[in-house]
Amino acid sequence: MRKKAFLLMLVLFLGIFLVACNSDGEGDSEDQDDTNSEDQEQDDEEASNDEESSLSGEITVWAHPFTGEGDAEQEMWDEITTSYEEEYGVTVNFEQIPWSNRDQKILTALAANNGPDVFYAIPDQMPQYADEGMLLELDPYLEDHDMDDFVESSLVSVQWQDKTYGLPILQEAYTLFYNLDVVRDIGEDPDNLPETWEEFEEWAVKAKENDYYATAFSFGGSMNGTLYPYIWQAGGEILTQDDEVKINDEKSVEAFEYVNKLYEDGHVPEDSITAQEHNEMWDSGQIMASMGSGINLQILQEKDEIDFGIAPPMKNEQQQTYGTTGMFVVPSNTENPDAAAEFVKHMTNSENQRKFNSVTKYIPTRESAKDIFDDQPYLSQLASYTQYALPGVIHPAGRSIMPFIQAELQAMLEGEKSPQEAADAAAERIANEIN
Structure with a gap:
């Protein structure tokens, strides 16, 4: 059993949950169970020819607040749920739940069999739930669904062990924002921002x-936006879905070496080892480039104090960056799996992605919906980078291994370990965690 806080909660909840789970786990509705009944044979045949007509009842949908604009969000949700109800004849009970303690709330509700039929999840939640059999596999519902329109990178976060457990609704793409006044002051061209490690180091x-x-x-914060992109750019990995620990492979160690050199050469602030952010230094013009995404763009545009430019995600062997993916999933113990699966498909279609992301200002995961940013050059630019954005380590232990990696990285930056020693120590701690 993996040693993580998530499974401590499962000790309390899993027994009840498994009893409550749908016994077949395939998403068949109750009116299709008795296929041997002569009286219902004709109805079942008609239902198979017209799947939508078999949907009925109600579903409960949980999501979080995505903006500070409550009225605009509510109007958006009303439009989406109403269009679904009108098309499928299923009543939607929409509930907005807070971000805080979301894991506990979801697990408690599912274990008591009174949870939602659809809920919003993020990449470090999905594999934990899926690995414990708590999510409905959606592949049987997607055979005739347009999946090619989804950005390929957005599907990484919804798949565990080659099965699909959700559909993505939003993405981000982190990349370097440059202070163009600084760029000009060092004698470089604002129209030709660095694209490779070598070019960046020269600057x-x-x-x-x-x-x-x-x-x-900001190595006191998440590895997603600090070390991980460099590992991916080097062609390395951290931990695979097959439990292969690769953070100390040759390519991954290149990333440790690169960030260590930037620190040793004084190219990043001295407190980077434990810093959570450097907003004040960036705002005061002391820093040439800072990692950011859509929220940083919004802040820069509102302040209108810094002449900035956005560079493509950097590359060494590969061009990659970090960007979270938000998705909707269905618990395996839902009493209305067909209707729930259809809602997930409905919620993430192109039309509703336009509605959702126009309000939330996230990037749609369908290429056809990215036209909402056609008149917004910066957001359109960021939207073009989601093809390079990975959502972190997709593994049940993805969240719990991060402190180990952070600790070893900090030890390296403090001069206590070489890059290889830090990577080896991180690999050993990861291996102990997952075994």
Whole structure:
């Protein structure tokens, strides 16, 4: 059993949950169970020819607040749920739940068999739930569904062990935002921002010569936006879905070496080892480039104090970056799996992605819905980068291994370990966690 807080909660809840689970787990509705009944044979045949007509009853949908605009969000949800009800004849009970303690709330509700039929999940939740049999596999519902329109990278976060457990509704793409006044001051061209590690390091040297930090590192925070993108850009991995620990492979160690050199050469602030953010230094013009996404863009545009430019995600062997993916999933113990699965498909179709992401300002996961940003150059630019965005480590232990990696990375930056030693120590701790 993996040693993580999630499974401590399952000790309390899983027994009840398994009793409550749908016994076949295939998403068949109750009126299709008795296929041997002569009286219902004709009705079942008609239902198979017209799947929508078999949907009935009601479903409960849980989601979180995505903006501070409550009225606009509610109007958006009303439009989406009403269009579903009108098309399928199923009543939708929509409930907005807070982000805080969401894992506990969801697990408790599912274990008591009074949870939602559809709920919003993020990449580090999905594999935990799926690995314990708590999510409905959606592949049987997607055979005739247009999946090619989804950005390929957005599907990474909804799949565990080659099965699909959700459909994505939003993405982000983190990349470097440059202070163009600093770029000009170091004698570089704002229209040709660095695209490779080598180019960035050349600019970093010039930035230091002119008393600027090249970039902000916040290694006191999540590895998703700090170390992981460098590992992916080097062609490395952290942990695979087959439990292969790869963080200390040759390519992954290149990332440790690169960030260590940036720190040792003074290209990042001295407190980067434990810092959570460097917003004040960025705002005051001390930093040339800072990692950001849509929320950072919104802040920069509202303040209108920094002349900025957005660079493509960097590459070494590969061009990659981090970007979370939000999805809707269906618990395996739902009493109305067909209707729930159809809602997930309905919620993530192109039309409703336009509605949802126009309000929330996230990036649609369907290419056809990205036209909502056609008149917004910066958001359109970020939307074009989601093809490079990975959602983190898709593994039940993805969340719990991060502190181990962080600790070893910090030890390296403090000079206590070499990059290889730090990566090896992180690999050993990961292996102990998953075994």
